[in-house]
Amino acid sequence: MERVNTVKSVGRALEIIEIVSAKKNGLGVTEIAKQIDINKSSVHRILATLVQYGYVVQDGETGKYRLGYKFLEYSSRLLDSIDLRAEARPFLQELEKETNEVIHLVIHDHGEVVYIEKLEGNETLRMHSKVGRRAPMHCTSVGKAILAFLPENIVFEILARKGLPQHTEKTITKEDVLLQELEEIGRKGYALDLEENEKGITCIAVPILDHSGRAVAAVSVSGPSTRMSDGTMQELQGEMKQIGRELSARLGYSARMRG
Amino acid sequence: MERVNTVKSVGRALEIIEIVSAKKNGLGVTEIAKQIDINKSSVHRILATLVQYGYVVQDGETGKYRLGYKFLEYSSRLLDSIDLRAEARPFLQELEKETNEVIHLVIHDHGEVVYIEKLEGNETLRMHSKVGRRAPMHCTSVGKAILAFLPENIVFEILARKGLPQHTEKTITKEDVLLQELEEIGRKGYALDLEENEKGITCIAVPILDHSGRAVAAVSVSGPSTRMSDGTMQELQGEMKQIGRELSARLGYSARMRG
DNA sequence: TCCTTTGTTTGCTATTACGGAACACCGTTT
DNA sequence: AAACGGTGTTCCGTAATAGCAAACAAAGGA
Numbered sequence: 158m159e160r161v162n163t164v165k166s167v168g169r170a171l172e173i174i175e176i177v178s179a180k181k182n183g184l185g186v187t188e189i190a191k192q193i194d195i196n197k198s199s200v201h202r203i204l205a206t207l208v209q210y211g212y213v214v215q216d217g218e219t220g221k222y223r224l225g226y227k228f229l230e231y232s233s234r235l236l237d238s239i240d241l242r243a244e245a246r247p248f249l250q251e252l253e254k255e256t257n258e259v260i261h262l263v264i265h266d267h268g269e270v271v272y273i274e275k276l277e278g279n280e281t282l283r284m285h286s287k288v289g290r291r292a293p294m295h296c297t298s299v300g301k302a303i304l305a306f307l308p309e310n311i312v313f314e315i316l317a318r319k320g321l322p323q324h325t326e327k328t329i330t331k332e333d334v335l336l337q338e339l340e341e342i343g344r345k346g347y348a349l350d351l352e353e354n355e356k357g358i359t360c361i362a363v364p365i366l367d368h369s370g371r372a373v374a375a376v377s378v379s380g381p382s383t384r385m386s387d388g389t390m391q392e393l394q395g396e397m398k399q400i401g402r403e404l405s406a407r408l409g410y411s412a413r414m415r416g
Numbered sequence: 417m418e419r420v421n422t423v424k425s426v427g428r429a430l431e432i433i434e435i436v437s438a439k440k441n442g443l444g445v446t447e448i449a450k451q452i453d454i455n456k457s458s459v460h461r462i463l464a465t466l467v468q469y470g471y472v473v474q475d476g477e478t479g480k481y482r483l484g485y486k487f488l489e490y491s492s493r494l495l496d497s498i499d500l501r502a503e504a505r506p507f508l509q510e511l512e513k514e515t516n517e518v519i520h521l522v523i524h525d526h527g528e529v530v531y532i533e534k535l536e537g538n539e540t541l542r543m544h545s546k547v548g549r550r551a552p553m554h555c556t557s558v559g560k561a562i563l564a565f566l567p568e569n570i571v572f573e574i575l576a577r578k579g580l581p582q583h584t585e586k587t588i589t590k591e592d593v594l595l596q597e598l599e600e601i602g603r604k605g606y607a608l609d610l611e612e613n614e615k616g617i618t619c620i621a622v623p624i625l626d627h628s629g630r631a632v633a634a635v636s637v638s639g640p641s642t643r644m645s646d647g648t649m650q651e652l653q654g655e656m657k658q659i660g661r662e663l664s665a666r667l668g669y670s671a672r673m674r675g
Numbered sequence: 676t677c678c679t680t681t682g683t684t685t686g687c688t689a690t691t692a693c694g695g696a697a698c699a700c701c702g703t704t705t
Numbered sequence: 706a707a708a709c710g711g712t713g714t715t716c717c718g719t720a721a722t723a724g725c726a727a728a729c730a731a732a733g734g735a
Binding site for chain 3: 425444456457460464
């Protein structure tokens, strides 16, 4: 963790937010101070600032500190600014109607994927809390679809930083194997996840490219491996690639994708 | 703005976040520095810290700073922790089914209401970006329903701090009139918004009380005034009060509400 | 081409944030 | 009841550090 030209107390504040966000029911000054090994009074002062701005609230009963609703506000603004969501929505809905499986829209952020939309059969209502969740790239269809359309040096940087932790017995944990897979994905134009992230779950994904041809997002269909047969995938991949091209075009990328 | 025992740089950082969040397409160091009248280099150093933690990202093309997806993550955790949402969901769904109107679930936060759920006919998918939005209390049904079940001194504090800005010609802008209305709401157990916030829109709301009988949230039905007739309201209010009681009970409030 | 306007870095100084300790305030225990 | 361990909060001297001004770099525009 390099700390060149940064503000120490701001960093501490953000670490405190991280800690506070992790405990649903809040926690106290002393507990926080222990976790990051700085003085109680410093924690208290930073918390006071965060409270003043609504980032953190102090529970009236227990006195514990919890995350404030301010984050919902910013999150809302953020989602608004991602017009990709609005653009993608009709395509996702059609995909869901056809497949009756779970549809995801993710964005690449700092070597992970962030879910910004999830359509799940009749349970569309339950999805909110999933939006914002993160997942690794090396063992998800969306992650691999994006990696395959990123410059090599960025891919190496991500893999070096994040490693290839094993999630299931099928997770690709060797870098050379993954690179070969990415090369294939690049040729085919879509990525598969054959139970590499979660046992029994198979996914197919296509990347969404920005104006320079770099992947910034991806769309996927996920389902139980029993339903996601080779045949199903073959039917799906054509349509999904079409959707990927369409959405890429709306981000300004008009060049022709291979495959 | 009192600043006793707070950390200046942290406050500045949060102000910078506020500014950055307001511009969809991001903005530059100089622009930010101008807005809060501090030195460029200070802004730069704080931004560097925020970038390091993922709160802010720098656009690769333009170099402008935009809000990072970190906020989605925290927002997600926050929504998870609000079990009120989960508890309320089935009730809201039934309300929506019956009325075919827009259903809102809000939480009180610092003298405003924050939307944490929105059900909107067939367009349930479009709601995400609305979650986290804020609205004033004095001119919304949900806001008034909550105010009516808060201690007087808190009500006065909120009104003093926020004022009663006029949104439509029907907005209540006189404090004594509003207090009288709140008293009536307290007796009846539900609140109406007769085009006080938005022209042509009528709403009805009931509060949700915590274990001590103080309002912390509210549920509402909104629709065009043409459809939200007196008769409709009369039919609705009984069921909505029942929902309010039910949800209050789950938060630990078991005392009998008046009305 | 030069000039303006960015973003970034540097060095100095005074600000200010930090940590230790004291304080106040519980709830328990003895 | 009084002493205790556990909170959260406040105070104060000091040293670290965040802020400022100015210089630098880089990128457009005229």
